[in-house]
Amino acid sequence: MLRSIRFKLTLWYSTIVAVTFFVVGFATYQFVSRMLNASLDQSVTNEVQWIAAHMEKQDERQESAANMRDEIQEHSRFSPLKEYVEIWDTAGHIFYQSRNLTGDTLAHYLIAPPDHRWLLETPTNFRDHDIRLAFNKTSRASIYLAMPTTIVTSALSELLNILGWMGPAVLVLAVLGGFFLARKSLSKVTKVTEAAKRITADRLHDRIPETAVDDELGNLILTFNEMISRLDASFEQMKQFSGDASHELRTPLTVIRTQLETALNSKVSPAETKMIIARCLDEAIRMSGTIENLLLLARSDAGQVAMKADRVDVKELMVQTYEESVILASQKSITVTLQKADPVTVQGDEYRLRQMLLNLIDNAIKYSRQKGAINLRLVREQNAARIIVSDNGIGIPEADLPRIFDRFYRVDRARSREMGGAGLGLSITRWIVEAHGGTLSVKSDLSVGSEFTVTLPVSG
Ligand SMILES: Nc1ncnc2c1ncn2[C@@H]1O[C@H](COP(=O)(O)OP(=O)(O)OP(=O)(O)O)[C@@H](O)[C@H]1O
Ligand SMILES: [Mg+2]
Known part of the structure; x- marks a missing residue:
């Protein structure tokens, strides 16, 4: 009290x-x-x-x-x-x-x-x-x-007399007035507290009733509601994430289980058994890749991934990944060209920057037709290094563009899975770029091709 x-x-x-x-x-x-x-x-x-x-x-x-x-x-x-x-x-x-x-x-x-x-x-x-x-x-x-x-x-003693009895009267009035004034202005706060108490983790869609008045309390309610909206969104995201993650892990497990059940059948020939084992191994590799990516994202959310701050020669990195990508792309007879490679260094984590580049090149190969073409460019600008990975592949519909960086988001689920994607590559790429203080953007035309641009600040 x-x-x-x-x-x-x-x-x-x-x-x-x-x-x-x-x-x-x-x-x-x-x-x-x-x-x-x-x-x-x-x-x-x-x-x-x-x-x-x-x-x-x-x-x-x-x-x-x-x-x-x-x-x-x-x-x-x-x-x-x-x-x-x-x-x-x-x-x-x-x-x-x-x-x-x-x-x-x-x-x-x-x-x-x-x-x-x-x-x-x-x-x-x-x-x-x-x-x-x-x-x-x-x-x-x-x-x-x-x-x-x-x-x-x-006259003075008369005045003193008046002041003498007015004093206690004014004090009593002030106490009563103060008490009612405080009660009146705080009654709304009590209502807000009760409304806020009702909003629990599973009732995050509820909001505190907003008042029409633009006063301190109105602002407080607005701020509360905005906070609940953010909590609601991140709870939804978490639910979606864990739902998608378990789905992604269940699918390869189901495949492995079905394959192994078939292998147990005595009629299966040794050659077929070998093929089944190879398919299971494939699924296991894919699953461990997904788990690795999931763990990386979870650790990055918790701020547990230490990002190095070395001087990285981006030109050299670009040349190395270009050489690797030529081999990877050869399976689909895709030609990769390194059109431009300005000398430039940035401050960052070489391992993560390579992972970022490989993710973009991997997508470009995955989402291109046979005999396609991929183009890599490294352009030095005044205070930035611009890395551009473009392809003449299947392209991305405009409506999907804003969502391709979301976790587990794939334009064509069935097709991406066929190619082994879980929809985590671009989320990881964006996280790496942003951790280096850069930006990642995309331009794409359906059936024409896509172009991903990474802009990184230059260390000097
Ligand atoms: N170069 C590209 N051309 C066309 N579509 C692309 C390209 N890059 C990405 N996409 C689309 O964006 C989606 C998300 O890409 P992301 O790299 O995050 O996932 P993924 O490649 O499907 O799986 P993962 O990278 O986890 O193996 C892809 O499923 C694909 O639909
Ligand atoms: Mg990918």
Whole structure:
């Protein structure tokens, strides 16, 4: 439970909301506190300035002191906040004191000595509440004016109160919201998991139902389905491969068995027995060839065939295989010509490259008529060696061309078997070419002939 993504998402979501709330709450508190204090300071300052200006004006008009006191008292009545006012004259006597100060003097509460021109303080020992006290010394008088700070502190404690109960409420909402959000977005994942669980090795044709939405989950399903398709294809390939392989091995075995049963018949003459044994040997040779090829392909699939990286003189290799092929082709009176052999070396495995060439020449001989012609060419290009094996044999139908490199694929099964082919030669050839970083291509016209081209990178 604690490890589930749902739990983690909820935890993250709640933590982020809680931290955001705390930061916003703290910033709001600071801002409101600063604003209220500034506005209180402004009020106190305005009042002091008004009194100072007023006294100066009254002096100019030479009005009586009583008149001046009345006007100051009248002015403070209209102040939106309670004011404490005290004015001392230059002789050191109290010139004016607001009634709410009777028996007390504001001058006592000033923290700094009154030899400054302007002071703004918050004494904490004034009656039962704090005040903001301003002091202004003019040429005519010393003005003390204070206002209670309760307006600021009560507003701030109210704000703190609101934030205090909103915090837990926001946290509960965040936990619930996070939990539902996580559950909603993960419910689809659960569905995908269940659908994926149902797809077993023998149900690889099934797919996870795709959603129309092109979101992360849609992409995940698509990727899953593509992966299952690939698995399906390779399972099919494996099934096909093992089916074909057992078929290929069963056929020669059946032939051997039938032949041996015939030989056991007492009426068979010694000459006939010899012929039967020769036929069995033929089948056994063919079978061991097929098994060898099958093993090679299986090992190459598993990456167990080490490919050498020697410098191979392809011209020499070409000349040698040409000489061998002249002998092989002579049985069908086929003429082999080495039309061109440029000097070229590649990096690779000589044994495998020879096997590749012999496979192509073997096909050219097998699928050509008597007295046919085979042409070999080795052309050096800028960065590549091009080996071309062409014949004027039976050719390959266009529809079969893309499949002739598949394992066990033969254009005419019956005919190829007659000639001893299992359909593995070109698969091995393609594997060798690709392991050397090259490409293998084919051009063919039915009844005209075929041309196989191997392109290998040149080592320099
Ligand atoms: N030169 C060619 N001319 C005509 N058909 C060809 C030629 N080369 C290959 N093919 C066709 O391609 C098929 C596959 O060739 P591949 O060499 O893989 O198998 P194979 O020759 O039948 O058997 P194997 O090579 O295993 O003995 C052949 O059965 C044949 O039908
Ligand atoms: Mg072949």
